[in-house]
Amino acid sequence: MSVYRFPEGAALVFGGSGGLGGGVVRLLAQSGTNVAFTYHKNRDAAEENLKAIEDAGQQGHIGSVDLLDLPAVEAFASDVKGKFGRIHSVIFATGPFLHILPIMDAEPQVFYDTLDADVKGFYHVLKAVVPHLREGGGGSITALTTAAIPRYIATDGLSSIPKAGVQHLCTAIAREEGPNNIRANCVAVGLIAIGLSQEIDSPPGGILDQWTRQVALGRPGAPEELFDTVAFLASENAGYISGQSVPVDGGYSA
Template identity: 75%
Template sequence: MSQYRFPDGVAIVFGGSGGLGSGVVELMSRSGTDVAFTYHKNKEAADAVVKKVEANGQQGMTASVDLLDIAAVQSFVDSVKERFGRIHSVVFATGAFLNILPVMDAEPDVFYETLDTDVKGFYHILRAVVPELREHGGSITALTTAAIHKYISTDGLSSIPKAGVQHLCTAIAREEGHHGIRANCVAVGLIAIGLSQEIDSPPGGILDQWTKQTPLGRAGAPQELFDTVVFLASENAGYISGQSLPVDGGYSA
């Protein structure tokens, strides 16, 4: 039996086909809940994740959704509600590709696109899911970055938009808590999966800086992150809201 408790209904993971999101989807399904999730372009990867959900004895559903299209986000949430009934947990596990460069070196269009993908995309999600969560309560968990808590040079295109995501979670925790809605962030440090593995970082680069400044002296294991996200989303964390929990080996301490 899983250590994480979820009520009847379904969890939604936005960005569930990537390295981080797929691990969250799989662990949620092992915890005994159906999971619906979105992907951007990689249908093959998304279909593979659905098979893992089904292998765990749960129902899975996936769709390609442009988070900048508020009507598409609402349509997806409506279709999930129609198929599964109650939506009890929502996880935001997506974002723009990580661009490592000084903020003033970023072209305006790149900066705007990054802001849109994170802040507008997450706002569109909230507009769709919060009304559904008000009826029975539930959780919203957003993956952000530990650089919000302790900035690292050249990481602004990640941390600045994710700071907006964090404050949206704070607003929901404060303004919707009386409906039984919890909202938390997981501030992701250096994890041995996903975007961190795609960065070409020579000695002295951002990954080298990050590792040297991490007291535990290593990258986090993916499962260490997945466990934290699913815990915060679950009923086990029923009295935790409005928090940003770094999973970073002590980097931001």
């Protein structure tokens, strides 16, 4: 029996085909809730995660959704509400490709596109799901951000600057929608042995070395250590936690 408690309905994960989002999708299903999720282009990975949901004895629903297209995001959220009756938890686990370079070396359009993907994309998610959470009597929103917000590391601006906007949107929702029994939290992701951190081409002395030297535990985090934190915050177990940014970074931000 799962240690995480969820009500009837479904969790909705935006970005459920990647390494981080896919792990969250699978754990949510194993925890006894139906799961709907979006993907960008990786249909094969999405289908594998959908099968994992069904193998866990739950119902799944997937869709390719451009988060910059507000009507498309709203339509997918409405489809999920119609299929499952209620959306009780929303997880934002998506983001653009991570460019590692000094912020003044970034091309302006790359900077604009990254801001759009994170801040505008998350804003569209909120516009689409908050009405459904209100209608269902409340629920949770959990956004994956970065441990580089409180402790900046050189060349990580294209990650930390947009994710800071995501974090403040969570703070706004926690404050403004708390009376509607809606919680909003962030998980500040550190160096995890999966996902974008494994795709960075970082030479000796580069960003990965800088991160590792500053992690108090001296090791990357295991993926399950991140997934467990996300599932906990999304669940009813965390019913009195809202407006927080929980670091999963091995003491990097301490």
